[in-house]
Amino acid sequence: MKINILPKILNRGKSAGSCHTEDELSDNTGIAKVAIVGTPNVGKSVIFNRLTGRHATISNYPGTTVTMSRGKIKIADIEMEIVDTPGMYSLLPITEEERVARSILLEEKPNLVMHVVDGKNLGRMLPFTMQLIEAELNTLLVLNMMDETEAAGIEIDINELESQLGIPVVSTVATRSHGIDNLKIKIEEAFK
Ligand SMILES: Nc1nc2c(ncn2[C@@H]2O[C@H](COP(=O)(O)OP(=O)(O)O)[C@@H](O)[C@H]2O)c(=O)[nH]1
Ligand SMILES: [Mg+2]
Numbered sequence: 001m002k003i004n005i006l007p008k009i010l011n012r013g014k015s016a017g018s019c020h021t022e023d024e025l026s027d028n029t030g031i032a033k034v035a036i037v038g039t040p041n042v043g044k045s046v047i048f049n050r051l052t053g054r055h056a057t058i059s060n061y062p063g064t065t066v067t068m069s070r071g072k073i074k075i076a077d078i079e080m081e082i083v084d085t086p087g088m089y090s091l092l093p094i095t096e097e098e099r100v101a102r103s104i105l106l107e108e109k110p111n112l113v114m115h116v117v118d119g120k121n122l123g124r125m126l127p128f129t130m131q132l133i134e135a136e137l138n139t140l141l142v143l144n145m146m147d148e149t150e151a152a153g154i155e156i157d158i159n160e161l162e163s164q165l166g167i168p169v170v171s172t173v174a175t176r177s178h179g180i181d182n183l184k185i186k187i188e189e190a191f192k
Contacts, residue, residue: 031072032080032191035104037132038116039125040087043144045069046174047116048084051184056084066100076188083110091131105137112190116142119149119156119171133167140190142183143171 036044048056052071061068069084085104086097093099105113113132117125122143132139143149143156162169168186172179 032078032112033108033110034080034082034112034114034187035085035108035110036082036114036116037085037088037101037105038128039089039118042116042118042125043172043174044087044116045084047114047142047144047172047180047183048082050174050177050180052082061100061103064096064100066097068100068104075184078188078191080111080187083108088128090128091135105132105135111138112187113137113139114142114187115139116144118145119143120145120152120154122149122154122156129165129167133165138190139167140186141165141167141169143169144174146171146179147173147176 036048038044048069048071052069052073055073056069056071058067058069060066066086068086071082071084073080073082083104085101088098088101090098091102091105093102104110115125115129115132117129129139129141141161143158149156156171158169158171168190170179170183170186172183174180
């Protein structure tokens with residue numbers, strides 16, 4: 001028995017503190033998973049809706065009162081499930097919402113994490129992007145609210161940001177669907 005259990009423990013990696021086994025944690029559906037994360041009110045749900053359209057289901061995260069949306073989309077023949085996580089400020093959870101968002105990241109092991117930020121407040125939100133990169137999550141940074149960012153006279157050099165962070169960066173105005181097609185291209189590239 002011990003011989004069978006040991007490899008599972010060794011393979012658990014970053015969720016070593018969890019009571020789940022690798023078999024329980026892995027997604028057996030074979031479908032790719034994308035998680036949308038970020039602080040509240042940055043436009044995560046608008047982006048989720050832009051990507052999934054009407055194909056979404058809202059449910060409680062198991063064992064909690066926290067609601068979340070899941071939707072399925074197909075980008076260039078890749079079928080994927082997108083999860084709109086509750087808002088979170090860092091990987092160190094304080095609220096129940098943050099605990100759920102953290103569980104989704106560390107236990108569901110998404111193939112891609114989209115960190116949505118408000119471009120106006122990029123400086124304040126970048127430390128969380130760094131945490132995601134350090135946690136070795138396949139991360140894509142979405143600079144949303146670029147209409148307000150530009151109106152505030154803030155210019156962001158996307159190429160420079162991409163090379164400094166070493167991850168893809170996309171700018172969007174989700175409410176106007178600006179940048180959503182480019183976002184889909186970057187999502188596709190992130191799976192290659
Ligand atoms: N000006 C502007 N408002 C946006 C943009 N994206 C979202 N919003 C608005 O920001 C608010 C919060 O959006 P929501 O998707 O609920 O944020 P969430 O809490 O991150 O899921 C809503 O009133 C949206 O209409 C954007 O690109 N520009
Ligand atoms: Mg939301």
